[in-house]
Amino acid sequence: MRFARQTISVQEAVDKWLAVLPTLATEQVNIGEAYGRILACDLHATHDLPHFDRSPLDxxxxxxxxxxxxxxxxxxxxxxxxxxxxxxxxxxxxxxxxxxxxxxxxxxxxxxxxxxxxxxxxxxxxxxxxxxxKRALQPGDNVSRRGEEMAKGTVIAQAGERINAGTIAILATFGFSRVDVFRRPRVGLLSTGSELLGVDEPLVPGKIRNSNMAMLSALVAEAGGVPVCFSGMKDELAPAKNKISEYMQQVDVLISSGGVSVGDYDVIAHLADDPDVELLFNRVAMRPASPTTSMLVAGKPLLALSGNPGACFLGFELFGRTAIRQLAGEKGVKPPIIQARLAVPYEKPCPYPRYLRGKLMEQDSVLLAVPDFNDKAGNLGTLKDSECFIVIPAGGSGKAVGELVDVLAHAAPAWRKDG
Amino acid sequence: MRFARQTISVQEAVDKWLAVLPTLATEQVNIGEAYGRILACDLHATHDLPHFDRSPLDxxxxxxxxxxxxxxxxxxxxxxxxxxxxxxxxxxxxxxxxxxxxxxxxxxxxxxxxxxxxxxxxxxxxxxxxxxxKRALQPGDNVSRRGEEMAKGTVIAQAGERINAGTIAILATFGFSRVDVFRRPRVGLLSTGSELLGVDEPLVPGKIRNSNMAMLSALVAEAGGVPVCFSGMKDELAPAKNKISEYMQQVDVLISSGGVSVGDYDVIAHLADDPDVELLFNRVAMRPASPTTSMLVAGKPLLALSGNPGACFLGFELFGRTAIRQLAGEKGVKPPIIQARLAVPYEKPCPYPRYLRGKLMEQDSVLLAVPDFNDKAGNLGTLKDSECFIVIPAGGSGKAVGELVDVLAHAAPAWRKDG
The missing domain is CATH 2.170.190.11 (Molybdopterin biosynthesis moea protein, domain 3.)
Structure with a gap:
């Protein structure tokens, strides 16, 4: 299984992955805790708005x-x-x-x-x-009529919507002090690799500190999940399998990093051979992060990201963030792809679609995609400056300046004027 | 003071307001709590990255x-x-x-x-x-050299930067298990108005439920502040003054809503006459939210927003969010203005710049600004769907389809393809 992998497109992989994810149960929370949660039912105006004729001024x-x-x-x-x-x-x-x-x-x-x-x-x-x-008035001048903004019974928010500050305002107006939302997904996080040290451990030859766990934990929380950090796993297959089964019972989805490649100790790659496991995919047509793997282990979803930080980050944005959004009950989840003009040429042929990290700028209303030229999959230094992934399609000879490219925007692009 | 107000531009008002805000003290937090905080010092690579020659593949x-x-x-x-x-x-x-x-x-x-x-x-x-x-190699082929990504001592992140998931990854790599950040701003929230009911109170004639408090609380937290909700205030000047003084000692900035207009009971408007108060502005050239007021009360900053929910929301985005970002130590804070093409005509002359709520779409790389046609300042129903404010400049006769307009994007625009 490690070597004989079938490559599928990013789109196919996302579809396959999201299709196996359940929607979680619902719970009731106070309005003060509802921000960012996904509504579990439609809500209706409990009265006309305004509920009496009123003056809009002094x-x-x-x-x-x-x-x-x-x-x-x-x-x-x-x-x-x-x-x-x-x-x-x-x-x-x-x-x-x-x-x-x-x-x-x-x-x-x-x-x-x-x-x-x-x-x-x-x-x-x-x-x-x-x-x-000092002025003649018409009947109705400067009067806000009862029901003018909204009639009683109007749908004010729908199941599957993410609750933002504006939603909170309308909920408060209509007296929804408690609200039904989907449970927050519990997302297990696991790093594999005997080379990994804790953040507070001193460096020793041949080993590196584990940066993926801290990064994924931040990304999971940002996406609305509850990160559950499990202790790291050495590259030994039998204990790893047991641990993974045990961990998965405690969470809604398990996200691992590392061990997905063709190395001798790549436990996740070996795990796919287990009879209890239904492999969804283990090679995606993209660079970096092509060995991104997903499977069901005893029916529970496991997303296995590359250990390489840049590839891990991309894999999370495509598969992890979408999974958390879908588990949390959001409707119509897909990776947020928009289009932009390439700001500088990228003149390399790509055997697979290439996801370049970069920035998204605006100039006279046009979106410009500016690739990060230090973009190695593992380049940690520029990860924090990335606002998007710029997709250079497979084949051809790259893209010229000004050509349209697909862009996978992160959750919150920092808008900046050029210059 | 209530009637004789001097109007200043949005830009002037923002500058005046941000100029009086201090930067808060710093504190040390664990890396697991550092997401979203603002770095208080420059950080340098504690070793070469990678710190040994390594193989990037199996x-x-x-x-x-x-x-x-x-x-x-x-x-x-x-x-x-x-x-x-x-x-x-x-x-x-x-x-x-x-x-x-x-x-x-x-x-x-x-x-x-x-x-x-x-x-x-x-x-x-x-x-x-x-x-x-089966292939001839050159020396160096497929070897990641020590220091190839980054030399020891390189600046990895700078004071004033917001810590995101990528920053967390690089901090973990270099062993920063604790990190110096600015203290989170404590933002007092206060609603004035005898007409306000709590969210869980039954409706009675002439009164409405307080939606601003819940909305502002969500917005403050979203912007990185700690909301401190004070109990509502009746429209009576003497007790209001005392309460405001007392509240302000507990927070870094106080944000109120309501009471800024020319009504008989507008306590905030009256407050500006106090000898202890330095008024910064009480009329801004914009619609809605023109009575937005800011002042120093015994040296502490008070932002007084309109009671009208839509105006309150706009006032927060211009003055509240920027204030929280600046207090929290972020560098170069200003409202995030970008440009877009107006998607439909807006053919009314505006005596003041008009801030229309709307959506920001992307079509073939061009940003389109789509105004919300239910945009009354007080329209609560569409507040949750707003992604930006579209600025129609003063004078003239509005803007035609396709014209460039300034757009104040909210913190996290939800990118959506047209159609």
Whole structure:
């Protein structure tokens, strides 16, 4: 199995992988904990919005009919009968010749059908018993009508949507202090490799510190998962198999790094031969990260990423982030591909689609993809500066300046002006 | 002060506001808690990367000179003297006519200067005592040299940078298990308004539920701050002043919503008259959110946003998010403005620059700004779908389809293909 691998396209691999992932159970959380979670049911407006006619500004509620002759040169005098602050219920009906002093957000008094702002009146003092209106109004002017924004029963948010700050605002408005969301995916993380040292261990010849575990842990949390870090695994097959089975019972998906290549001690590659394992793929048509592997181990999904940090990062963005989003209940999950113009030539033929790390810039509304020229799969130094992967298709002789290229944008591109 | 306001531009207001904000103290956190924080000092590579010559693939370490005549038709036989796994230190020097079986990431043995991959050999079995090389190599082929990626002492990350998953990877590699970051800003949140009900309170006539507090709390956390929610404040000036002073001592910045307009009970507007207060601005040339106000109260920064949810949201994106980023130590903070083509006409003259909520799409590499036509300042229903604010400049008669417009992108635009 290690050598005789069947190569499939990135698209096929993503589809195959997402198809085996379940959607997790739901739970109820407080609105204060709902940010970033995925809604588990449709929600409807529990009342009209606004739920009473109200004034959108500070001024006087009047009968428009009283103002038909009003102008700056010939203002109309009205008697002020009441002041209504936001939150109060008006006590008096506005009759002909009268006005109610009204604050932003306050309830319209009976009888009034328009509001004039302070700035268009004369003598708008707080204690004034009379006010002069300097403009003619139409019925409805400056009144926010009950239900104007939304009628009771309107769908305000749908199952499968990610809850953002705007969603929180609408949930609060309609009194949803608790909300049904999908459970957060528990994502097991495992590094394989006898060469790996802990971050706080001193360096020794031949060994390196484990950077993938810390990186994946950050990426999993960023994507909305709960990282569960398991202790590292030496390159020994039998104990590794047992550990993996044990770990998988504790999580919704296990993501490993390392051990996917054709080396003698590549435990993940060997694992695929196990009768309990259904291999989904173990070679993807892309560079780097082509040995990215996925399988079901006793029915549970395992994503095995390359040990190489850059390849591990790419594999996570394509398969890990999408998996977490899908497990968490998000609808229509796929890698976020957009198009941009290549800012500099890339003139190498590629046997496989090449995913170059780079930056995404905007110039006069056009997106420019700027590859990182230090892009070796393992180059750790520029990983933090990467905003996207630029896809150079297989075959041909690369891409010229200005050609359209597909770009896999990371979760949060840092927008920057050129220069 | 309530009526006689001086209008300043958004740019001036942002500059004035950011200029009064301090940078917070630093603290040390574990690498596992460092994601999203801002680095407080430059960090340097603690060793060469890689710190030993290593093989980037699975194969045989050889002397290139031994392979000069090798070809598929006439492979060269070498004697296998050792197997080196990743993490091991080779025990034997590779002499002429010999090869060491070597795994990805393993240390190069003395004497070898090139690596040939398994796939270019014959008889590469694990127990083979002899292997046939089918390709001629140059010295250095398939060897990752010590220091090739980075020399010891190289700056790996700089003060003022936000730590992302890539930064975490490089920190782990160089053994930074703890890292100096700026303290997270404590952001006090306060809603003013006698009309406000809690999210779990039943609706009564004239009152509405407080949606800004929950929304701002989510936005503050998203921006990297620690939201500190204070209990709501009635529209009464004397107690409000005392409360605000008390609250401000507990936080790095206080953000309020409501009470900034010209109404009789607008406590924030009245507060600006206090002798202890240095007003920075109380009218910004934009719609909505023009009454957005900022001041120093006993030297501490207060940002007063409109009570209107849409205006509150815009005010936060311009002044609140930038403030949190700056307090948290980020360098060169400014609102993230990019340019896009207007996707539909907006043919109204604007006395002030108009910030329309909308979506940012990409079509053949060009960014399209699609305004939300339900965009009333207070429209809560579409707040969650907003990806950006589209800026229609003041004067003129709006903008035609295809014209360039400035766009204030939110923190994380959701990229979507058109159609």
């Amino acid at each position: 001024g006087y509620a009047v009968k428009a009919a009283d103002t038909v002759t009003a102008s700056v040169g010939s203002p109309v005098a009205l008697r002020v009968i009441e002041t209504v602050a936001a939150g109060q219920v008006p006590a008096r009906e506005v009759m002909a010749g009268c006005a109610t002093r009204i604050m932003t957000g306050a309830m319209m008094p009976e009888g009034a059908d328009a509001v004039i702002m302070f700035e268009q009146t004369q003598n708008p003092g707080e204690q004034s018993e009379q006010v002069w209106i | 194969g045989y370490a050889v002397k290139a000179a031994d392979t000069v005549t090798a070809s598929v038709g006439s492979p060269v036989a070498l004697r296998v003297i050792e197997t080196v796994a990743a993490g091991q230190v080779p025990a034997r020097e590779v002499m002429a006519g010999c090869a060491t079986r070597i795994m990805t990431g393993a240390m190069m043995p003395e004497g070898a200067d090139a690596v040939i991959m398994f796939e270019q050999t014959q008889n590469p079995g694990e127990q083979s005592e002899q292997v046939w090389i």
